[in-house]
Amino acid sequence: MKKLAMLNLGLVAATGTLLVALPVCAHHAVNAQFDVTKNVLLSGELTKVEIINPHSYIHFDVTGPGKKVTSWSIETGAPGALRRAGLSLRDALKVGQTYKFVICPSRNGTPTGLMSGITLPDGRSFTFGAETNVEAAKDLTGGN
Amino acid sequence: MGWLSWLESLPLSDWVATSDWGYALMLAIHSIGMAAIVGLLLVLDFRVLGYASAIPISAFRNFTPYAWAGFFLNLISGALLFASTASRLVNNWPFLAKMACIIAAGATTYWLWRELRTRSPSDFEADSHSNVALIIASPLAKTLAVLSTALWLSAIVFGRLIAYVMDHAILNGQ
Numbered sequence: 213m214k215k216l217a218m219l220n221l222g223l224v225a226a227t228g229t230l231l232v233a234l235p236v237c238a239h240h241a242v243n244a245q246f247d248v249t250k251n252v253l254l255s256g257e258l259t260k261v262e263i264i265n266p267h268s269y270i271h272f273d274v275t276g277p278g279k280k281v282t283s284w285s286i287e288t289g290a291p292g293a294l295r296r297a298g299l300s301l302r303d304a305l306k307v308g309q310t311y312k313f314v315i316c317p318s319r320n321g322t323p324t325g326l327m328s329g330i331t332l333p334d335g336r337s338f339t340f341g342a343e344t345n346v347e348a349a350k351d352l353t354g355g356n
Numbered sequence: 357m358g359w360l361s362w363l364e365s366l367p368l369s370d371w372v373a374t375s376d377w378g379y380a381l382m383l384a385i386h387s388i389g390m391a392a393i394v395g396l397l398l399v400l401d402f403r404v405l406g407y408a409s410a411i412p413i414s415a416f417r418n419f420t421p422y423a424w425a426g427f428f429l430n431l432i433s434g435a436l437l438f439a440s441t442a443s444r445l446v447n448n449w450p451f452l453a454k455m456a457c458i459i460a461a462g463a464t465t466y467w468l469w470r471e472l473r474t475r476s477p478s479d480f481e482a483d484s485h486s487n488v489a490l491i492i493a494s495p496l497a498k499t500l501a502v503l504s505t506a507l508w509l510s511a512i513v514f515g516r517l518i519a520y521v522m523d524h525a526i527l528n529g530q
Contacts, residue, residue: 245527262526264441265379266519269526285527291374302374324527 246287246316246326248341251348255312256284261305266290268301270327272311286315288327289340299330299338309333314349316341329353360442373440382440385433390515392426394508397465401501404468404493413472413493441522447530450521454514461507468500 242248256272268291272284288294291301305311310333315325329339329349337353339346363369372378400416402408438445445451471494493501 263374264444264522265373267523285529287523287527290379292376292379295374296376300374318527322527 242326245318245320247319248316248326248345250317251314251328251345251352252317252325253312253314253352254284255310257310258305258307259283260307261301263291263301265292268294270301270305270313270330272313274323282323284315284323284325286313286325286327294338297338297340304332304336312353314339314352316345360446363439363442366439368436369439369442372436379437379440382433382437386430386437389426389429389433390512393423393430394512396423396426397508398505400468401505404472404497404501406493406498444522444525445518448518448522448525450514450517454511454518457507457511457514461504461511464500464504464507468497468504471497471500 254272254274256274258270259273260269260271262269262271268288270286270288272286274282274284276282289297294301312331313327314329315327318324326341328341328345329337329352331337331353337350339349341349364373372382396416396419399408400413400419403411403413403416
């Protein structure tokens with residue numbers, strides 16, 4: 213009985229550790245993947261919008277020097293959160309149009325990033341994230 | 357892929373996916389249902405393993421309707437969450453692992469209930485109110501309780517991982 217109680221206690225302890233560890237790792241995921249101290253301005257043609265939870269994705273073709281086209285995949289917030297911030301992905305983003313966007317680039321060098329700002333063809337600008345990212349995005353897009 | 361896209365295009369799925377609070381509401385309901393099912397079944401498992409032995413195991417039967425209520429809450433909220441992201445989820449390994457764990461956990465719990473109901477009279481003792489109560493669970497019941505705990509908790513952990521693996525897949529062009 214005593215041995216069993218010890219075994220059970222071990223099970224509880226192991227489970228507890230696992231459940232505490234998970235949110236911690238979730239909390240650091242964004243910072244681990246993207247360098248949130250950097251903000252980069254890009255301009256590209258929208259190729260695809262993925263309106264999914266808990267993160268939406270927006271894909272752009274960016275034409276660089278020598279007309280080399282790079283396809284960027286940009287992570288942004290949940291569709292509902294963006295809507296509450298005034299940006300409806302479905303209404304505001306049209307495939308084929310050109311957008312200016314500010315991202316925190318990935319740490320591994322792939323053409324991916326976390327969106328900190330976007331400027332629509334009609335001139336409306338939206339900024340997201342921590343205060344420093346919002347300020348940087350406003351500076352880069354010359355937005356309000 | 358046809359029927360998955362169709363499922364995503366239904367007005368209710370779209371409401372969950374894109375409205376201001378639809379997704380958050382479904383997640384909240386899903387968490388509450390999860391607390392009811394897994395919470396109650398973990399308490400049963402721990403009692404079978406010997407904790408809180410003052411409580412007769414047969415008393416846990418009174419909680420069955422509440423565990424079922426949690427299950428149906430999660431069946432409905434889970435179906436709607438699935439419908440909002442169906443084509444991505446069918447290729448998401450933590451989602452598939454979670455579904456497998458829930459099926460296995462449900463079967464284990466059913467088996468445990470059956471084992472607890474079919475014990476021989478020698479396993480029963482009269483409590484202070486002269487009601488008959490199952491005091492000591494069989495080794496099979498204890499094994500099933502450990503398995504049930506492991507499976508239900510794994511289902512929760514895999515559920516947590518779904519979004520992170522999905523993000524990783526999209527960012528890697530899959």
